[in-house]
Amino acid sequence: MNDLPTDPGTDDGALLSVRGVDVGYRTGRRTHVTAVHDVSFDLHPGQSMALVGESGCGKTTLGLGLLRLLPRTGVIPSGEILFRRKDGTRVDVRTLQKENLRRFRWSEAAMVFQGAMNAFNPVLRIEDHFVDTFRAHENGRRRPRREILEQSAELLEMVRLDPARVLNAFPHELSGGMRQRSLIALALALRPQLLILDEPTTALDLLTQRSIVERLAELREQLRFSMVFITHDLGLAAELADRVGTMYAGRLIETGTTRDIFHRSRHPYTSALIDSVPPVAGDLHVPESLPGGPPSLHALPPGCSFAPRCAHALTDCDLTRPTLDVLVPRGEGLSHAAACLRSTDAEIHAEGVPR
Amino acid sequence: MIDRTFDTAHPEPVTVPGPQGDSPGHGETTEPVLTLKGAQQIFRTPRGDVPAVAGVDLEVRAGQVLCLVGESGCGKTTTARMAAALADPTAGSVLFRGKDVASMDRKERAAFRRSVQYIHQDPYASLNPVRTVYSTVSAGLRRHGMVKNHAEARRVTAELLERVDLTPAEDHLDKYPHQMSGGQRQRVAVARALAMNPEVIIADESTSMLDVSIRVSLLNTLGRLRDELGVGFLFITHDLAVAKYFAWRGEIAVMYLGKVVEQGTTPRVVNDPRHPYTEALVSAVSEPDPDLAHRKDRIxxxxxxxxxxxxxxxxxxxxxxxxxxxxxxCDSVRPPLVRSHDRLLACHVVTRG
Known part of the structure; x- marks a missing residue:
């Protein structure tokens, strides 16, 4: 169950230790579907981890599960989500009770949702979102509105927005990029240690994406928070992440540093994903297509879930489910691990083949 | 109106087709199928006039790809809608095989409608959920009397599905859209367009909603239509990687706020952008390679x-x-789109230097 390199217990330096987490959804009275299977990883302070994979691979479910923000039908039947709070104490997010959970969210770990369009309440001004957030998390003493607004203005300036224009605006009066930046400023309001971003730049224009990516990189330098971001844009992962986790059919099937994943990937699914996005620079690179789609979560193949689409599958792949085995051990959760029976097979991983 | 003055000081061979009647020496062998001449679309709103497309000249040729790129709101889709005669230009004209679409009679217009097909962005919205694949794809065939009876309609529909790699076709004929994945639905939309034997397909962000893994195979399918059937494409995307791959042997026109600011052959525009806006776009791309991403010069x-x-x-x-x-x-005179070296450019600074 514990596939991770570091000692099987908790990793003391880690900000977030996810251990054998399953996330499922109830689909009927007695039926349910498991959308995330047995995921384990350690995230150390200051790290930025990208979760990549096709739609329906469990990325968002995992991200929501980490903060217990799942819809009502969502359940986390097993596993531990250990989080080291600012005061040094360690809590299991999975067992946090109501009030503690409410306090935990935003001040310890905050979420930036997909589609900045829908994340704001359309009938509230941006300033009201800030005021509500600060008020909901103050301890006893009621802060004057003016003080809160001053602090909100600072936050907006941090993401290069003009507070005079933005604070007083309704969400629909802002462009998509401005809304997304406001949302990031809002998420950072209580100085969380961890930011979870779900598709932070999807649906934004190229130049707007660029400004968000650069802001995020600068803010991370400045405020030293950790990030888990969910994306299907591999370019974004290559740029913004220190490490990448590939998900397929609800499982983490490869994890490693960004270089491991992009230059020395040991899982055919990761390689296929990377090969399907051509770089813009340089001559024409003919991308490889990866036919088919992820299997239905109701009917997962008995062996490796990727075997039916895999160009390198052997008969054994249909029978044995590979575990996430460490290939290159490193500290701080940066080991390169892959869940593939042929991860060390020299035949398909010819050394030194550059893309 | 855009004023096009061509700089004749550069004698390099010209690969960019100019507007109609321009320099007869340029050996374009094929006549353009679809031509936009100074096409303009101004929307009148209470807040003032919105010049969504402020005069563009574009040509689509058989078997060639013309790719429009740019940010949202730059007029890509409005241009496509004018090209498909779904919207009438407020000035300028759209020509199909040299004939103005606005002055076509009923019969010519029907032929135009068959020959120019449109594939929309969202395959979840563009297919009627209560129609089967067979019903959707064969609707045009039946409407235009291109099939004699039910049996023939099914046979032709099955052939079309095979062409867009929905195999075996029999399995898909009687499916409803909700029983299919996004990629499969988009293939149905392509088959529907193909049913009319089009000369030009206008694809508006047709791959944007799809996962990267499926995107490539759909592009390959479209590429086969281009090469084997000689279908011309007006291909709209905001993704430069997709533009580069699909239009490598064609052209790219970069639009900004309703105008074309740079147009030329794809390898030149993508690998050596000259207009500062194109340069900014190319430099803004996040490359799927961590070393390249950190090395890249950002504008x-x-x-x-x-x-x-x-x-x-x-x-x-x-x-x-x-x-x-x-x-x-720069802040007083609007730069015209002029030929500069191997492409068309609208920039005072770059064309001067």
Whole structure:
């Protein structure tokens, strides 16, 4: 169950230790579907981890599960989500009770949702979102509105927005990029240690994406928070992440540093994903297509879930489910691990083949 | 109206087709199938006129790809809608095989409708959920009397599905859209377009909603239609990687606020962008390679936000954001789209130097 390199217990330096987490959804009275299977990883302070994979691979479910923000039908039947709070104490997010959970969210770990369009309440001004957030998390003493607004203005300036224009605006009066930046400023309001971003730049224009990516990189330098971001844009992962986790059919099937994943990937699914996005620079690179789609979560193949689409599958792949085995051990959760029976097979991983 | 003056000081061979009647020496062998001449679309709104497309000249040829790229709101889709005669230009014209679409009679218009097909962005919205694949794909065939009876309609539909790699076709004929994945639905939309034996397909962000893994195989399918059936494409995307791959042997036109600012052959435009806006776009791409991503020179714009179409800056539309902005014409004279070396460019600074 514990596939991770570091000692099987908790990793003391880690900000977030996810251990054998399953996330499922109830689909009927007695039926349910498991959308995330047995995921384990350690995230150390200051790290930025990208979760990549096709739609329906469990990325968002995992991200929501980490903060217990799942819809009502969502359940986390097993596993531990250990989080080291600012005061040094360690809590299991999975067992946090109501009030503690409410306090935990935003001040310890905050979420930036997909589609900045829908994340704001359309009938509230941006300033009201800030005021509500600060008020909901103050301890006893009621802060004057003016003080809160001053602090909100600072936050907006941090993401290069003009507070005079933005604070007083309704969400629909802002462009998509401005809304997304406001949302990031809002998420950072209580100085969380961890930011979870779900598709932070999807649906934004190229130049707007660029400004968000650069802001995020600068803010991370400045405020030293950790990030888990969910994306299907591999370019974004290559740029913004220190490490990448590939998900397929609800499982983490490869994890490693960004270089491991992009230059020395040991899982055919990761390689296929990377090969399907051509770089813009340089001559024409003919991308490889990866036919088919992820299997239905109701009917997962008995062996490796990727075997039916895999160009390198052997008969054994249909029978044995590979575990996430460490290939290159490193500290701080940066080991390169892959869940593939042929991860060390020299035949398909010819050394030194550059893309 | 765009004023096109061609710089004849550069004798390099010209690969960019100019507007109609331009320099007869340029050996374009095929006549354009679809031509936009100074096509303009101004929307009148209470807030003022919105020049969504402020005069563009474009040509689509059989078996060739013309790719429109640019940010949202730059007029890509409006241009496509005019090209498909779904919207009438407020000025300028759309020509199909040299004939103005606006002056076509009923019969000619029907032929035009068959020959120019449109594939929309969202395959979840563009297919009727209560129709089977067979019903959707064969609707046009039956409407235009291209099949005699039910049996033939099914046979032709099955052939079309095979062509777009929905195999075995029999399995898909009687499915409803909700029983299919996004990629499969988009293939149904392609088959529907193909049913009319089109000469031009207008694909508006047709791969944007799909996962990367499926995107490539759909592009390959479209590429086969282009090469084997000689279908011309007006291909719209905001993704430069997709543009580069699909239009490698064709052309790219970069649009900004309703105007084409740079147009040329794809390898030249993508690998050696000259207009500062194109340069900014190319430099903004996140490359799927961590080393390349960190090595890449990024262009810093002077301003991040795009101006409002109802309140355009004087002179060049791009000057408030342009890193090459220079005193002089930039903020007073609108740069015309002129030939400069191997492409068309609308920039005072670059064409001067």
């Amino acid at each position: 810093r714009l002077r301003e991040a936000d795009i101006p409002d179409l109802t309140d355009l800056p004087p002179g060049c539309d791009f000057h408030p954001r342009c890193p090459l902005y220079a005193e002089g014409d």
